[in-house]
Structure formats: structure tokens, C-alpha cells
Amino acid sequence: MEEKKIKLLVVDDEVQFLDSITKRLELRGFEVTKATNGTEAIDLARKKKFDIALVDLKMPGLDGKQVLEILKSEHKYIEVIILTGHGSLDSAVECTKLGAFDYLPKPYELEDLILKLKEVYKARLEKKFRDDKEKMDKIFQIALGNSPIAILEELKKLDDEEK
């Protein structure tokens, strides 16, 4: 693993599953935070920045779809992978339309998950990099023809966008 650990948020109501997957991912160098329901996951995400969230689709309380929507609306760079034991993939596909990066049907091979996680992380980095570059360009643009106060205001706006 590289110098910086990938921060994961795993949300599942099946505690046994949650514990074992957490342990396995930790053994592989991921920094994993567990949540047994949607509300807990959202709270945790507000306190700590995560790179990727693994969210079970069917859960009592807030279900995977709702958690996905909330996480995506609150955090610009979080990527969500939907886990589902559900027979039909319809709802999982629907989730990708709502902004999930991908979905994974349960049970799955850990290697597939790790591959996917790396893929997501890479995509997320690229996206972040693109966005940063854009931001830099913007800052550069702003800095070109504005007063210091106007520049500060524009920068603040950009920061707000990012969260």
C-alpha cells in the first residue's frame, strides 16, 4: 500500500459481515470505519472525510439508496459502492444512476472488491486532480483582473463549493 491509507466507510446491518470485511480490508492496508445503519454512517461522514463508502442496499431505517443520496449531496468527493444481496439488480442499477460509482452483488470475492476499490480511488484521484486544476485555473483567472477583496470573495465561494 502507498504512503497514504485509503479511508473507507463500510455500512451494513449484518454485524458479522461488517466485522469480517473490516478486518480483512484493514489487513490489506485500508483505514476502515464501521457503521451498522444509515444514520450512523451519515454522522460519521460528517465528522471525518472518507474516500469511499461501501453501503449495503437493504437496511432497516435509512436504506442504501437514501444513504447514497445524502452522502453524495453532503460530500463532493466521496465515492459510493453499493453492496447488495438482493436478487434483482434493478435497484442497484438505479443507484448507479443516482451517483453510486458501482455496485457489487453479495457474496463477492474480496479481490474483486479490492480491484474495484482501487479503480474507484484512482478515478476519485483523477477527478480531484481535474477539479483542483480547474480550481487553480479559476483562481488564476480571478487573480488576474480583480481587486484583492474580490479575489478573497471568489476563493471563499470556491471553498464553499468544495466542502
Added chain:
Amino acid sequence: MSDTKNPNTLNFEIDEGKYKTLYRRQIFRLILTYVLPLLLLILFFQIEYDKINKESTILHLKSTAETQAQTLDLFLRERVVNLLNLIDDPRFEENILKNNIDVFLDKLKKDSEAFIDIGYFDSSGIQNLYSGPFPNLRNINYSKEQWFQTLISNSQRYVITDIYLGFRNLPHFTIAVKKYSNGKISILRATLEPIKIYNFLLSTTVFRDVLITLVNKEGKFQLTNPGLGKVLETSPFRPPQEPKVGFSEAIINGKTFDFGYCWLTQTNWCVIASSEKQNLIVGSSFQKTTLIISLFTILFLTFVIFVRAKKIVEFEKEKEIAEMEKKLARLQLEHASKLAAVGELAAGIAHEINNPLAIIASEAGLIKDLINPDFKQNITFSDLIPHLDNIQQSAFRARDITRKLMTFVRRDDLKLDYYDVNQIINELLEGFVEHELFVSNITLEKNLQPNLPKVWVDANSLRQVILNLLNNAKDAITGQGKITISTFQDGEFVYISVKDTGCGISQEQMDKIFLPFYTTKPVGKGTGLGLSVSYNIIKSFGGTIRVESIVGKGSKFTIVLPIQNKLQ
């Protein structure tokens, strides 16, 4: 699954013996209804007819005897008067003295051809004068003859004898009259031909079948039909002395003869009108015709009954076949809908099974990691136990789900028995519904009345119906909601209600929800069989399903089951 039966191989045989019995019963019933009353009617009619015929025959024989007796009486009186006229004639003495008795005979013969001869007697009893075909009878002494003594001793002026052979040895009878004049007795005696009288009598008889005979007090034939016997023989007819007119029976050559009789007033003769036949008046042909018509009617009726019974049996058979086919179709439909209901649940069930599988896979992977020297975990055996336990537990969890699924899908023949509705509901909920609803964010509330009386149902079918209602309730709810399942008893019925806080059913939909293949669910989700089959199942238990619904607020389906099932 080896005990699973294909619905197409259901017992589908017609019990021929049952229909043979039905056929026999139908014939028996129809004959009892139609032929028997007719037979009794015919019998009654025949008996009544015979009775009337016999009565009228008797009446006729009696009246014939009476008429003939009166005629004969009149005839005899006339003959007596003929003789009295002669003896009372003023010229009688004159003619006697002249020995002119032939004149008397001429005169008598003019009055009646029955007269044979005539004779004159004085008190000595010697036939002094005679005129007729037997001249040797003259001067014979008749004083010992009974008629002579009777005439002399009686106050009556005349005597009529029975028929006898007498001195001439030929059947005849005598009419004698007397006269006293100047202390001297004169007697005039004439004999008469019985055959002439008999022919006279026969000429006044109406019916050929009626035989007229005459017997005396001793029962000897006086006049007779040659077929019955000879004159002066003892007759089989024994008419009683009293009453003077009457009816009786006699047996001649083994045949029963009815006869009417009437005693004469002039002499001790009795007229007998007899007949071998009892249907003298109307005749037997009418009776025969009615009998033949009746028999043909009965024959025809029997034929119709046999045809009809066969038709009825065929109709019943067809009905049973149709019913069997209907039942078969219903069973197939039920099974299809059961599978469909399971299909609707399949996604949920997959979730239920995939979760433990995911745990197993994950735990197994973890154990692999833990004992992998690369990860340097320094693991002990006891560290592994919880993970192995988890694997085991999850495997059993998956097994329980498949097992429960199988008990539900299994196609058993109906096993009707008394079942506890609450137990069926609890088993069903614990199986997969409860968790399924839980993860779907639907609150499940149970209001099961304890100690419900058991109801006569098939547990599998009822489970299917309840699951169906729960599926519908779940599908009606989008997002969060609540399903309330309640049981209670009210009077003779047990109620199972499934209430949801879903979208409700519009009035337009309400008319169609129990129709087969009607569904409001998206294509591929519902078959439209659930409610229609559920309704049929509950109906087959003698119950019904009620629906209440408010659009936007929710629906409530109530299964009503009779505690005492009339169909069992």
C-alpha cells in the same frame, strides 16, 4: 421434492359403479313416481269395474228372474181363468151332459197353444170325460193323485201342479179347477205343454247369455236349458225360500254360475236366471281394450324412464367430469399463483440467502487471512472459533430459509384439518416475512387474539392466502409504512385482517381486484392471480374475503372463516 405431485397426474377417474347405482336408483325412483301409481290406478279401475259389472249383472239376473216370474204368474193365472170361465159357464152342465167336452178343448186352445188336453171329474176322482191326444186316460181314477186331493181339501178353487210324467209318461203339468153346484162337485182339469211355456219365456228374454230355468220347491228342474240338465232331474240351483226374489251362486261342472231367482205366487215354481259370465252388461271387449291401452302406456312409460334415467346419469357424469376439470384447472391455477407469489418474494428471499452466504464467504476469507503467514497475525485456535461459529450459523440461517421456502412451495394435496390460525401466521411471519418487512422499513404490528378456536382449513392454502395479502400490503407501501395483522373471533367466525398504510384501492380498481390476471403492479412483478386464487381458496373453506380501502390512506383485507365449516 420426490413427494411433490404434478397437478396433471391428479386422480382423475370416474367411478363407474357409482353411476350404475345411480342409474338403478333413477329407474327405481321414476318407476315408483310414474308407473306404480298408474299400475295401482289400473288395478283399482279393473277391480271397481269388475265389481260394478258383477253388481249390474246380479241386478240384471234378478230383474230378469222377477220379470219372467211375473210373466209366468200372469200366464198361469190366465190359464186358470180360462178354465174357470169354462166351469162357471151356465151351459157347462148342459155340455157335460151332452159329453161335449171337445168344445172346451177347442176354446182353450184358442186361448193358449200350451193346452194339451182337458178332462172332467166328479168327486169320485174318475176322469169321466176326456178330450185330447191321450183317449186311454178316460175313466182312470185320479183320486189318489196329489193334485186331486189338494183341490178337494183346499178352499182355493184351483190347483197348479209341478211338472210330472203321470200316466202318459210325458212331462206335463196340470191346472185343475172345481165348482160346487147343488152340493155336487165338478172338476175340470187341463194339462199343459211345458216346452210351449218355456219357448214363450225365452222369447221375452233379452240376453243370450242368460239361461232361464224353472225349478220346484224340491229343486227339481221344471223347465230347463238342455245344457244345464233334464226336466225332473235335481237341479244344481237351490234358491232359498226367503226372500222371494234374490241372488245366489251355483257350481255346475266346476263353473260358477251366478243366478237371480224369483218364486212364483201361483205355484211353487222358481224362475232362475243364470249366467256363467259376470260381465254381462258392458262386455269384456271394453275392459280388454282399456287393459291393452294401459299396458302399452306402461310399456311406453318404462321405455321413456329407461331413456330418461340414462340421460340423467350421462348428465351427472358430464357434470362430474366438468367439475373435475374445473377443479384441476383451479388447482393448476392455485399452484401457478403460489409460484407467482413466491416469485414476487424471490428477490427478498435471495437477499435473505445471499446475506448469510456473504458472511460465510467473508468469514472464510478472513480465516484464510488470519492464518496467512504474510499477515503475521500469530493466530491461535481459539481466535478462530468465533469466525467458524459465524460460518456455521450463517449456513444454518440459509438452510432455514430454503427449508421454509420449500414447505411453502411444496404442492401437497389438500390436508384439511383443524388448525390454529395464529400459529400459521406466526410460522409464516417468522419464516421470511418479518425480516423482509423489517429491512423494507415497514413496521409489522401483530394483534393476534389468544385462544382462538381452530378452524377447518388446509394450512398450506391459508398460508398462501395470508402471504399473498402481506405481499400486496407490502407492495402498496412506498417508503415507510405499517402493516397490521390481526386475528379475532366474532360469533361463529374467525377473522384475519391484514391492514396496510399504503396507496389504497380506487373504486374502479375495487371492482376488478378479485378477477384473475388483474394487477396494478408493474409488468413482471405481479401475475394478477393472487387475490382471485386467494378468494377461491377461502371460498372453498366456506369463508369469504372483505376489502375496505381509502385511496391514499391504506387498505384492509379481512379473511372471514367459519368455525363450523359446513363444507367439511
